[in-house]
Amino acid sequence: MSSLMLRATDHPLLTRRGLSIDEVQRQAELLREPPPPADLVRPCTVGDGIHRPASARHDELTRRWSEAAGSGRLRAFVPASGAASRMFRGLQAVRNQTATEADRDMTETALAAKDRFAFADQLRELTTGDEPSAWLDAMLDTDGLDLARLPKALIPFHRYPDGEVRTAFDEQLVEACHLVRADNRVCRLHFTVQPTAKDRFEQRIDRVASTFEQRYDVRYELSFSVQDPATDTIAVDPETGELFRDAAGDLVLRPGGHGALLRNLAALDGDIVLIKNIDNIQGDDRRPTVIAERRLLIGTLLDIQERIHGLLRQIDAGSLDDTSLEEGRRFAHATFGIPVENLETAEDLRVQLDRPLRACGMVVNEGEPGGGPFWVRSETGDVRAQIVESAQIDHDDPHQASLVAAATHFNPVDLVCAVRDHQGRSFDLNRFVDPRTVFIADKSQDGRRLRALEHPGLWNGAMAHWLTVFVEVPAATFAPVKTVLDLLRPQHQISG
Numbered sequence: 001m002s003s004l005m006l007r008a009t010d011h012p013l014l015t016r017r018g019l020s021i022d023e024v025q026r027q028a029e030l031l032r033e034p035p036p037p038a039d040l041v042r043p044c045t046v047g048d049g050i051h052r053p054a055s056a057r058h059d060e061l062t063r064r065w066s067e068a069a070g071s072g073r074l075r076a077f078v079p080a081s082g083a084a085s086r087m088f089r090g091l092q093a094v095r096n097q098t099a100t101e102a103d104r105d106m107t108e109t110a111l112a113a114k115d116r117f118a119f120a121d122q123l124r125e126l127t128t129g130d131e132p133s134a135w136l137d138a139m140l141d142t143d144g145l146d147l148a149r150l151p152k153a154l155i156p157f158h159r160y161p162d163g164e165v166r167t168a169f170d171e172q173l174v175e176a177c178h179l180v181r182a183d184n185r186v187c188r189l190h191f192t193v194q195p196t197a198k199d200r201f202e203q204r205i206d207r208v209a210s211t212f213e214q215r216y217d218v219r220y221e222l223s224f225s226v227q228d229p230a231t232d233t234i235a236v237d238p239e240t241g242e243l244f245r246d247a248a249g250d251l252v253l254r255p256g257g258h259g260a261l262l263r264n265l266a267a268l269d270g271d272i273v274l275i276k277n278i279d280n281i282q283g284d285d286r287r288p289t290v291i292a293e294r295r296l297l298i299g300t301l302l303d304i305q306e307r308i309h310g311l312l313r314q315i316d317a318g319s320l321d322d323t324s325l326e327e328g329r330r331f332a333h334a335t336f337g338i339p340v341e342n343l344e345t346a347e348d349l350r351v352q353l354d355r356p357l358r359a360c361g362m363v364v365n366e367g368e369p370g371g372g373p374f375w376v377r378s379e380t381g382d383v384r385a386q387i388v389e390s391a392q393i394d395h396d397d398p399h400q401a402s403l404v405a406a407a408t409h410f411n412p413v414d415l416v417c418a419v420r421d422h423q424g425r426s427f428d429l430n431r432f433v434d435p436r437t438v439f440i441a442d443k444s445q446d447g448r449r450l451r452a453l454e455h456p457g458l459w460n461g462a463m464a465h466w467l468t469v470f471v472e473v474p475a476a477t478f479a480p481v482k483t484v485l486d487l488l489r490p491q492h493q494i495s496g
Helices: 010-017 021-032 055-070 089-095 101-112 120-126 132-140 168-177 195-216 258-267 287-317 322-336 346-353 398-405 484-488
Strands: 039-043 049-051 074-079 156-159 165-167 186-192 219-225 272-276 357-364 372-377 383-388 414-418 439-445 448-454 467-472
Touching: 021 448, 039 398, 049 372, 055 287, 074 168, 074 258, 089 101, 089 132, 101 132, 101 484, 120 132, 120 156, 156 168, 165 168, 168 186, 168 195, 168 287, 186 258, 195 219, 272 287, 287 322, 287 346, 287 357, 287 414, 287 467, 322 346, 322 467, 357 372, 383 467
Parallel strands: 049 467, 074 186, 074 272, 186 219, 357 467
Antiparallel strands: 039 372, 156 165, 272 414, 357 414, 372 383, 439 448
8 A cells, every 4th residue: 555655764764763664554544544533422411421529528529639649649740842833823924924814913912912911021121113023023033032932831921910920831830839749848740841842941940940949838849751752653645645755755753642642641650640731820819719629629539539449459359249349330330421231240340440540620611622521432332431622523413513512511621640550550551542533634744735643632532441530610720821812811910
């Protein structure tokens, strides 16, 4: 098949990246015959897949969080490898004279509100005139702030009344002080970054970490990792099906998407891991609500994990009597939707429950983009709660489209993951991936169309066979920054 025609010159590149011929062939087959879209059964709703913790249990759930945090079980995992190019794409288009009307409107709004950005003082120092082009140059030139080429994590997000300016990275450090600080003051965070950006992060740490450590009485243990090049993926020419190559004839390999970070998550050897996007972060004035809700989310996961581990220890000891087995069946069905016919014996219960566990915050859908919670039927006929992205859905199917329209919640990427089993051993996370839930998209490079493949998303197919609990969290906890104008939202304008 033409799409598998490798050249002798490709082999050194594949060897350097750690990609096998078999893996290239597997990816090419998926690009040639993409897997079917997700088979949505119904959207998850409150009472049917989405849990709303009763207020009477808030104190107990918060206590569970406190005990786990104090004993050092928690750490934060923050994907921070994204660049800020998308944030400033409209402004760049105006400079490049390729702007749409929407780009021009965005730029006009941004420049009119330039004094409200956290980087306003830096801009003023670089700008002598008041022409729009001068302000854009100050924002985007390599001799200016060069904002579009920075990691999004290092963009100034918030300016405080006393003049303090914090980046998204800074705010993640602060939020972690309230969530993962242990009794010995240690606060563990892990960031995934671009290889070329690690020095920038270390410079930022040198600038702010000691201040936060003194202010919040913590001691940071920070670690970084990069996406493994062995997770890169091929692309094909959509017309010919041949492997996509650059102008020099070299094979083009592309980053495999956030699902590639499953390796980074597994390498942490963590216990309870909090995952949150770098840009979904708020300032001190709105932090109490976010912290309270995330503590409840963590407590919910710990509460469920304790029940699972108790059942598994009984099964290991051979002490699960008929009454306990029936209680375990009801628990597994009510909590995870596992069909009771799959839970006939203690061994059935063990197979179904001996898995990584995640509790995922879900926000009422108010028009924000992003994946959502659905009951999804697998190829084997099992129905499980999953986070499904729009790209996985056949929107041309009227029934599937109607289910999307009926969805009440969406995924803000606020997860708490339990990645050790009841004996304290780390799960092999690769065992629980659905390898066919890849993302395939038409993109371009150097003006040429290509068909790209990404691995199953980190919180989508990469966690398809985990135990999943969806928990409703308030919209006030969600404040993403996708474009520069999002920094003008009230969530990012710090009040006194």
